[in-house]
Amino acid sequence: QKEVEQDPGPLSVPEGAIVSLNCTYSNSAFQYFMWYRQYSRKGPELLMYTYSSGNKEDGRFTAQVDKSSKYISLFIRDSQPSDSATYLCAMSYQGGSEKLVFGKGTKLTVNP
């Protein structure tokens, strides 16, 4: 069993839809949870960061962490064609380290 599981999709939605992306993990030692976005032929870029359990909102994006269920989610409201990218969840055991464990990524296409 991989430490972090993420449905690879692909996921195709119409513009304006609400998108839900999810990851599950097996190791309860993870404390830091991130969502990265990767456009084609680019490196990943940080979208959201959450420490421990809870919700975090930033504009159209909401990240949720449920440590009791070992489950994290990213919601995108009013999705736009510019949101078309691969979304990667990532987790870390220790703050200050660049060692992240990534999910395989979900490829999202938002159709105009």
Place this chain on the structure above:
Amino acid sequence: KAGVTQTPRYLIKTRGQQVTLSCSPISGHRSVSWYQQTPGQGLQFLFEYFSETQRNKGNFPGRFSGRQFSNSRSEMNVSTLELGDSALYLCASSLVGQYTGELFFGEGSRLTVL
């Protein structure tokens, strides 16, 4: 401010050869890490350097090695290349201080092994 720069962007090698990839972090960033990205395994951590010292190493064979120089620039080397080493190799840097989970990635070096 310039981002993370990786060279070369594309390269083709044959089995048994070795390759060296270079990474220049964002100015002021002293922590550098390397990741391998493949369609089958996704992004996998290779190693992390801070102040020329390796802080963490991923689960890769000894053919994969790296180093960091005093100016924070980093190189990784893969010896005795295998077909399975074909991948996008990403370098990332970060600012040491308050942890935000943010790594700044370069655009990667795409290695094809024939």
